[in-house]
Amino acid sequence: MSASTSKQNLVPKENLVPKETLVMEHLVSLTYSEELTPVLDRYVDALIDGRIVGHKCPSCGRVYVPGKGYCPICVVPTTxxxxxxxxxxxTLTGFTIIxxxxxxxxxxxxxFVYASVLLDGSDSNLGGQEIVGVPHDQIRSGMRVRAVWKAKTDRSAEGVSNxxxxxxxxxxxxxxxxxEPDMDRAKYEEHIF
Amino acid sequence: MAVTDIAVVGYAQTPSSRRARESEVQLLVPIVTEALQRSGLDRREVGFTCAGSCDYLTGGPFAFVSNLEAAGAWPPISESHVEMDGAWALYEAWVRLQHGDIDTALVFGSGKSSPSIPAEMWAQQLDPYYLAPLGVDPASLAGIQARALLDAGKATERDFARVVVRNRRNAKDNPNAQVAGDFSVDELLAAPYVRAPLRKHDLPPVSDGAVAVVLARGDRARALCERPAWIRGLDHRIEVHQPGMRDLTTSASTTLAARKAGYDGGPLDVIELSSTFSPQELILRDALGIDADSNVNPSGGPLAANPVMATGLVRIVEVAQRIVEGTASRGLAHATGGQVLQHNLVCLMEGD
Structure with a gap:
């Protein structure tokens, strides 16, 4: 990124030097590699099989998709x-058009759209979902949606990470x-993300 | 003058491992729960929570936020986070407790080094103009530090190996250690250099792990724990960022932190040092004025287990545990941050 005008204004005029001596490009690339956690390992196997599986907290009954291996509200392990x-x-609970x-x-x-989707039976949203088949100006919270699955042979674990x-x-x-008709706001307002 | 009736009353740590498959927060959930249970404190009673971790290490922006789930953050709690070793989270909680309006705090530190390439990632901790673009990694800097120590005539490679032999032997009694066993100095010195004059055994293992501590003050501490580990002094001091601008063979900030923490050179039953590379133990002993026959790193120290971001807080737990269990009366724990002992913390603890 080049030095902005506002930044240059902070430097006294007599100290201004050509832009090329001020700018140093330093692109950093960091590598991380890890296996999926055991909980996500099972989650992705089910997904590829066409099933969306979460963890239901044995204490409060809240359902997290994907499972976390614990309930963050009760702090008890889930397995x-x-x-x-x-x-x-x-139900689409919230969205951003970027x-x-x-x-x-x-x-x-x-x-493009980034939307949060609260699946029926879940208490946690799937974040960052793309919405298709509807003009952007008609997307709204409460809109009922369904998954567009990839063909079974095209599915992989690649998009799921820790x-x-x-x-x-x-x-x-x-x-x-x-x-389906829009969801009543009272039914999802505690689940907005 | 600092308050001196704040104590460690509960603790728990995971075993250190080369690669934990669980997420960082999954490592934290059982040990935060265990530390609270050990102290008998309900998590809803905790006055303040503070965590230490590193998003660069985890490899995700705001990774520290999900770690908070291990503390149960709903309904909302009063909490903070330091992008530092958990020992500094304990420092913040200790300062917070001195306000006097709360009497308990929960502290934890966690890190998984396994997903990243530590040599690549930690270079980003250095200044972005000269050292980071060179990709100078912690082991290379520690090698420069070790070389400076040799050149100054302050130590030999044999001294480095002796430190490793003792730490690995001590680690045999530590169920949380990752590297342990009986080795001879000659056997170790026969190994090739990885960053001359350092050999692989002079470096810490790459570790995943987490640790949690419960603090309480005054009568609350006495009610929660039969023999609290009282924090008599706690101080941290930092030196210049650029490693080339300081004498790497000494640790002036450790000496100063120890003095400010009230360490008077008196006898210590247990000393736990964050000597991540073997030569650093010699530098820290010298900085603290600790005798050669002192009980240093009975756990095996970071050379046996180095869950970065928890390593320093583990030192505090190792000392506190011995006081709580009655095998020690007075101890000193040291934590470090930055490269080659840039930033140092000293915690002086006593039993009743």
Whole structure:
């Protein structure tokens, strides 16, 4: 990034030097590699099989998708014994329409949607979901959506990582309107993310 | 004058491992729970929570936020985070307790070094103009420090190996250690250099792990723990960032922190030092004025287990545990941050 005008104003005029002596490019690349946690390992196996599985807290009954291996509200461990399947239909609880800025590594060029989807049977949202089949100006909170699954042969574990909020992009392409009436706000307002 | 009736009343740590498959927060959940249970404190009663971890290490922005789930952050709690070893989280909690309006605190430190390439990642801790672009890693800097020590005539490679032999032998009694066993000095000196004059055994293992501590003050501490480990003094001091601008064969900040923490050179039953590379134990002993026959790193220290971001807080736990269990009356724990002992913390603890 080049020195901005406002930055230059902070430097006394007599001290100004040509831009090329002020700027040093230093792109940093850091490598991380790790196996999926055992909980996510099971989660992704089920996903590839076409099932969305979460963990149900044995104490409060809240369902997390994907499972975390514990309930963050009760601080009790959850295990494979607490697995529960949820629906691939859900409610769009919140969204952002992003106009991409050409920063280093950005591949998007057109405005796109990042939406949070609360699947039926889950208490936690899937974040960062793409919404298709509806113009951007008609996307709204409360809209009912369903998963657009990849063909079984195209699914992989690639999009699921130990970081972030449980992306499903290598198994589910996007969510599309299901045509059901909008969800009553009171039913999802405690789950907005 | 600092308050001196704040104590460690509960603790727990994970075993250190080369690669834990669980997430960092999954490592934390059982030990935070265990530390609270050991102290008998309900997590809803905790007055303040402070954590230490490193997002660069985890490899995710705001990774520290999910770690907080191990403390149960709903309904909302009063908490803070330091991008530092958990020992500095304990420092913040200790300062917070001195306000006097709360009497308990929960502290934890956690780190998984296994996903990253530590040599690549830690170079980013250095200044972005000269050293970071060179990719100078911690082991290379420690090698320069070791060379300076040799050149100054303050130590020999044999001295480095002796430190390793003792720490690995001590680690045999530590169920949380990752590297332990009986080795001879000659056997170690026969190994090739990895960063001359350092050999692989002079370096810490790459570790994943976590540690948690419960602090309490005054009568609350006495109620929660039969024999609290009272923090009699706690201080940290930092030196210039650029390693080339200081004498790497000494640790002036450790000496100063120890003095400010009230360490008077008196007898210590147990000393735990964050001597991440073997020569650093010699530098720290010298900085603290500790005799050669003192009980240094009975746990095996960071050469036996180095869960970065927890390593320093583990030192405090190793000392506190011995006081709580009654095998020690007075001890000193040391934590370090930055490269080649840039930033140092000293914690002086006593039993009743």
């Amino acid at each position: 494979a014994a607490d697995e529960i399947e949820v629906s691939d239909h859900g 106009t991409p800025v050409a920063y280093y590594g950005q591949t998007e060029t057109e405005p 970081r972030g909020w449980g992306s499903v992009s290598s198994v589910i392409d996007a969510f599309e309107p299901s045509g």
